[in-house]
Amino acid sequence: MKFDIITIFPKILDSYFSESILNRAQLKKLITIKAHNLRDFTLDKHRKVDDSPYGGGPGMVLKADVIDRAIAKIKLKNKKIKSRIILFSLRGKKFDSKVAKRLSKYDQLIFICGRYEGVDERVAKYIADEEVSIGDFVLSGGELAAGVVIDAVSRFIPGVLGKLESLEEIKGSYKVYTKPEVIKIAGKKRIVPKVLLSGNHKKIEEWRNEI
Numbered sequence: 277m278k279f280d281i282i283t284i285f286p287k288i289l290d291s292y293f294s295e296s297i298l299n300r301a302q303l304k305k306l307i308t309i310k311a312h313n314l315r316d317f318t319l320d321k322h323r324k325v326d327d328s329p330y331g332g333g334p335g336m337v338l339k340a341d342v343i344d345r346a347i348a349k350i351k352l353k354n355k356k357i358k359s360r361i362i363l364f365s366l367r368g369k370k371f372d373s374k375v376a377k378r379l380s381k382y383d384q385l386i387f388i389c390g391r392y393e394g395v396d397e398r399v400a401k402y403i404a405d406e407e408v409s410i411g412d413f414v415l416s417g418g419e420l421a422a423g424v425v426i427d428a429v430s431r432f433i434p435g436v437l438g439k440l441e442s443l444e445e446i447k448g449s450y451k452v453y454t455k456p457e458v459i460k461i462a463g464k465k466r467i468v469p470k471v472l473l474s475g476n477h478k479k480i481e482e483w484r485n486e487i
């Protein structure tokens with residue numbers, strides 16, 4: 277899987293991608309992640325990526341012509357390769373585990389990260405395959421959304437998760453405890469639920485499914 281991020285802040289996610297599971301997945305060549313500077317696809321000497329909105333109003337709008345040029349360069353041309361262009365937008369389809377699983381079937385995902393007042397609507401209409409929102413809150417840009425989607429999608433790619441994490445994937449989320457068995461928090465003894473120490477796997481399973 278190839279992830280391509282189109283952004284005006286290409287270094288912003290580097291640190292997150294270079295640790296832990298996503299770093300391992302890249303080293304194992306299961307995924308590649310590349311951030312592209314939108315400015316590299318401008319033609320003018322000021323490398324202008326945005327302009328004021330038609331009809332007035334505050335803020336700047338990312339230019340569709342520059343994004344179109346970026347896509348033309350980044351989208352893999354091989355007919356056999358399944359690419360999907362995703363625009364991050366508050367009006368998009370809400371991202372969840374189902375969407376993540378569906379997206380994990382593509383060979384290339386290209387993310388367009390908005391900033392400021394958003395992106396010229398012609399990108400949503402004529403360039404992107406779909407619009408995605410990661411939740412009902414406003415971020416300053418689409419980059420964190422790209423990080424969230426890349427992380428969640430990667431977990432569905434065979435080989436990305438180790439044994440421990442894949443177990444979690446199957447069972448879903450349950451409450452967990454680790455050593456020591458008894459600790460003092462603000463002066464009070466706090467213990468681990470007895471069932472977890474019982475060695476009774478059936479009971480433990482039931483307890484985990486209960487909550």
Ligand code: SAH
Pocket residue numbers: 363364365366388389390391392393394395408409410411412413414415416417418419421
């Ligand atoms: N006034 C604009 C706000 C744009 S926020 C509007 O109403 O659309 C700037 C950019 O951040 C957006 O273009 C989008 O790419 C990204 N963004 C903000 N919140 C987001 C969210 N919840 N999910 C995905 N992308 C988001």
